[in-house]
Amino acid sequence: GQNIDQPTEMTATEGAIVQINCTYQTSGFNGLFWYQQHAGEAPTFLSYNVLDGLEEKGRFSSFLSRSKGYSYLLLKELQMKDSASYLCAVRGVGSGYALNFGKGTSLLVTP
Amino acid sequence: DTAVSQTPKYLVTQMGNDKSIKCEQNLGHDTMYWYKQDSKKFLKIMFSYNNKELIINETVPNRFSPKSPDKAHLNLHINSLELGDSAVYFCASSTGSNQPQHFGDGTRLSIL
Numbered sequence: 183g184q185n186i187d188q189p190t191e192m193t194a195t196e197g198a199i200v201q202i203n204c205t206y207q208t209s210g211f212n213g214l215f216w217y218q219q220h221a222g223e224a225p226t227f228l229s230y231n232v233l234d235g236l237e238e239k240g241r242f243s244s245f246l247s248r249s250k251g252y253s254y255l256l257l258k259e260l261q262m263k264d265s266a267s268y269l270c271a272v273r274g275v276g277s278g279y280a281l282n283f284g285k286g287t288s289l290l291v292t293p
Numbered sequence: 294d295t296a297v298s299q300t301p302k303y304l305v306t307q308m309g310n311d312k313s314i315k316c317e318q319n320l321g322h323d324t325m326y327w328y329k330q331d332s333k334k335f336l337k338i339m340f341s342y343n344n345k346e347l348i349i350n351e352t353v354p355n356r357f358s359p360k361s362p363d364k365a366h367l368n369l370h371i372n373s374l375e376l377g378d379s380a381v382y383f384c385a386s387s388t389g390s391n392q393p394q395h396f397g398d399g400t401r402l403s404i405l
Contacts, residue, residue: 213391224383225336227393267334278341278348279324279387281394285335 186284188270193290194260202255202268202287210275216244216255217269219286225269228255257289265291296320299384299397306374307405314369314400316384322395323388324348325367327359330381330399339382342367379404 185207194200206214213232217225229237231246231253243256257264267288271281299316306312318325327339340359341348347359356372371378381401387394 215393219334224396224398227395230391230393232391269336278343279389279394280326280338280341280349282338283336285333 186270186272186282188268188284188287190285191288191290193292194257196260196262196291196293198260199256199258200260200289202257202270202289204253204255204270204284206251206253206270206272206284208251208272208274208282211248212273212275214244214246214253215271215273215281216242216253217271217283219267219269221266228268260291262291262293265289297384297386297395297397299382299400301400302398303401303403305403305405308374308376310374311370311372312374312402313371314382314384314402316367316369316397318365318384318386318395320386320395321388322386323364324386325361325364326385326387326394327367327369328383328385328396330383332380336383340367340369374402374404376404378402 188204215230216228219225229244236245241258246253267286269286270284297318324343326341328336330336339353342361358370361367381399383399384397385394
């Protein structure tokens with residue numbers, strides 16, 4: 183099975199940087215994904231890590247350490263529209279590519 | 294053009310009824326999924342289909358049955374609906390293990 187943990191809520195100020203952590207325990211690992219979900223909408227893909235290190239994509243970066251079972255999503259130059267839920271998801275081995283999601287981190291960006 | 298589309302968007306029905314949710318993707322993906330998101334926003338995999346074969350079934354009650362007439366469609370049939378089935382159901386699709394899944398807009402199912 184898989185156990186994925188991330189903080190329930192975070193608050194940050196517009197223009198600041200925020201780091202959302204995710205830890206996981208899994209019997210097999212085949213990649214880690216970050217998704218953004220605004221209230222009432224579908225999850226949308228942000229980033230993917232399968233090897234250790236940092237992946238950068240504009241204002242968003244994601245880091246993975248497989249030995250530590252740890253990832254983080256870094257959001258820079260926060261904007262009000264970044265207020266959303268951020269979902270960490272792990273793809274296991276032999277799971278037919280299905281994702282196991284954490285419970286999500288609700289991020290509130292304040293002026 | 295909508296990549297993953299599911300219908301209906303809202304479904305309100307009574308306990309004990311049978312209902313279906315349809316999903317279609319025009320991305321040419323070979324794997325499709327159904328996820329359930331409960332009131333606490335926890336998104337959980339229900340089924341995945343690859344080339345018309347069921348790959349996983351995560352302890353979902355057999356009242357739920359996925360049906361795939363072709364690789365662009367994966368419909369979800371639910372029999373004898375129960376109050377606990379109230380949730381948002383998301384369809385998704387992908388190709389390859391390192392490719393992201395694309396989600397539909399969700400179907401909000403409410404059981405009265």
